[in-house]
Amino acid sequence: MLDEEIYEKVKKMISETLGVDEKEVKPEAKLVDELGVDSIGMLDLLLKFEDEFNISIPDQDAEKITRVQDIIDYLKTKI
Template identity: 30%
Template sequence: MSQEDVLAGLASIVNEVAGIPAESVQMEKSFVDDLDVDSLSMVEVVMLCEERFGVTIPDSEVKNLNTVADAVNYITAHKQ
C-alpha cells in the first residue's frame, strides 16, 4: 500500500468521523488546528485506522500525530 493509498484511506476516515471533506485532508494539515478534529474524534480516527490498515497505534504515539503527514508516515511504516 502506497503513501497515497494511506492518505486516501485516512481522508475517508476523517470525513466519516468529523465530516471534513476528504479533499481537505492533505499532508501538511494539522488535525486540531486545520481540520477541527478534537481529541475524542481523534480517538475514533485512530480506532478506524487500526481496523482499516491493520496497525496498532498506542496512545503514547497518538500525541505525536499532529499532522496528517505524521499519521500517514506512522501507518506506512508500521502496517503489516
C-alpha cells in the first residue's frame, strides 16, 4: 500500500471518528492539541486502525503516537 493510500484511509477514519473536517487532518497535526483527541477517542481510533489494517498495536507503541504522521509511519512498518 502506498503512503498516499495509507494517509487517505487514516485521514478518513480520523475525520469520521472524531467528527473533524478532513482538511484539518494533516500529517503534522497533533492528535490531542489540534484534533481534540481524548483518551477514549485515541483508544477508539487505535481499535479501528487495528481492525482496518489487520494489525495489533501494543500499548508501548500507542503511547508514541502523537501526530497523524506517527500513525502513518507506524502503519507503513506493519502492513
